[in-house]
Amino acid sequence: MDDIQLNNILESYNQKMEQVQGLNMQCFETLQKNKTQAKLKSLINFKLFAVGLGVLWLSFLSYLFYFSLEKASIFFIISCGAVILFSLLAIVVYLHHINLISKINNSESVIAAQERITKLKLSTLNITRILFLQTPFYCTFWWTTNMIVDSPFSFWFISFPVALFFTFASLWLYRNISIKNVNKKWFRILFNSPEWNSLERANSFLEEIQVFKKGI
Amino acid sequence: MNKQEEQAILMGQIKDNERIIFKICNSYCSNKNDREDLAQEIIYHLLKSYHSFSDRYRFSTWMYRVALNVAISFYRKNKSKKALIYDEIKSDHKDEVSHSAELEDNLTILGKYIGQLKEFDKALMILYLESKSYKEISEILGITETNVATKISRVKEVLKQKFSNLKN
Numbered sequence: 001m002d003d004i005q006l007n008n009i010l011e012s013y014n015q016k017m018e019q020v021q022g023l024n025m026q027c028f029e030t031l032q033k034n035k036t037q038a039k040l041k042s043l044i045n046f047k048l049f050a051v052g053l054g055v056l057w058l059s060f061l062s063y064l065f066y067f068s069l070e071k072a073s074i075f076f077i078i079s080c081g082a083v084i085l086f087s088l089l090a091i092v093v094y095l096h097h098i099n100l101i102s103k104i105n106n107s108e109s110v111i112a113a114q115e116r117i118t119k120l121k122l123s124t125l126n127i128t129r130i131l132f133l134q135t136p137f138y139c140t141f142w143w144t145t146n147m148i149v150d151s152p153f154s155f156w157f158i159s160f161p162v163a164l165f166f167t168f169a170s171l172w173l174y175r176n177i178s179i180k181n182v183n184k185k186w187f188r189i190l191f192n193s194p195e196w197n198s199l200e201r202a203n204s205f206l207e208e209i210q211v212f213k214k215g216i
Numbered sequence: 217m218n219k220q221e222e223q224a225i226l227m228g229q230i231k232d233n234e235r236i237i238f239k240i241c242n243s244y245c246s247n248k249n250d251r252e253d254l255a256q257e258i259i260y261h262l263l264k265s266y267h268s269f270s271d272r273y274r275f276s277t278w279m280y281r282v283a284l285n286v287a288i289s290f291y292r293k294n295k296s297k298k299a300l301i302y303d304e305i306k307s308d309h310k311d312e313v314s315h316s317a318e319l320e321d322n323l324t325i326l327g328k329y330i331g332q333l334k335e336f337d338k339a340l341m342i343l344y345l346e347s348k349s350y351k352e353i354s355e356i357l358g359i360t361e362t363n364v365a366t367k368i369s370r371v372k373e374v375l376k377q378k379f380s381n382l383k384n
Contacts, residue, residue, distance in 0.1 A: 003372075006372060006375060009326060009375075009379065010326070012319060013323050013326050013327070013345065014346070016323065017239055017243075017345070018235060018239070106261050106264075106265050106282045107268040107269065107281050107285075108281065108285075108358070109281060109355065109356060109357060109358025110281060110284045110288065110356060110358055111336070113281075114285065114288055114336075117289060208334060208335075208336070209336075212359065213359055213363075214363075215359065215360075215363035215366050
């Protein structure tokens, strides 16, 4: 088959596709009330709801922190303060993320825009990494100096090792929860949910983008 | 010019180029409702992104960029909504164009081939079928002209092979 024959087939196909509109373009007129806008609105509402929950949690912790400053043990104050800081950091990162999503520019070239969208999607991992760092403090908030003096055995052989384990585990997760490990077995076991599966797909899409860009 | 007038002018320009939307929707969605959803989403994003339109590019280049970006994101969100393949078009629109049996077979092969392509290759095919220059394709997709030429010649070789196999 030569180029002319091939071009004729391609042209016929193109003509056929032009005739198949199959679209009710009344959507031009009804655009103002369309479901797209409703869908986008619901997405924004969901994200705002998540931020709202985060702020409520933060307010509750701040209330506890403030009113326990004089009475509570030093362990409670440090743990509560640390959880407040990490939660605040996660909310700030989340808000920054929402802001970046709202600024996605679809009029960039297809590869550039898709790469940006996919990287943004994968950046949700950062929020999870930060949130994991607070886990050891959930093991220490109930410690008291009396507990160490009165029951040294249970403290040094149970409570302390548990907190130490969570400290190492959270630091390890903070270092290792990243795009490059999305395909690892431990990652899949830990984050086996539709949302995380979509991250895996986003990662392979990013690889597709790189391949397409290089022209392999 | 107020916002409503600006929007009316843009809607006029979009209507003049509506076949871009038809083609992209037909290429990325099989179901009629999905195609309408996608068309609405594309139009919404065209209106939303109008401030980013610059005279550096032709209107159709800008429109292709926005429409393809929205279609690819839509397609990735709804992977189960498989792309339109030629067999389905043929059964929906039997009476529109009659071709020779051989050409029909070739068109079916071509339709299936395009239907199976990945998102970016599909975009490349849509633009190539539209007879866009390599320069414009490279501006829309964001890859080099050499890369466009390489990919297109590869696609053409695959198609020639497929059509020749059919003949034999």
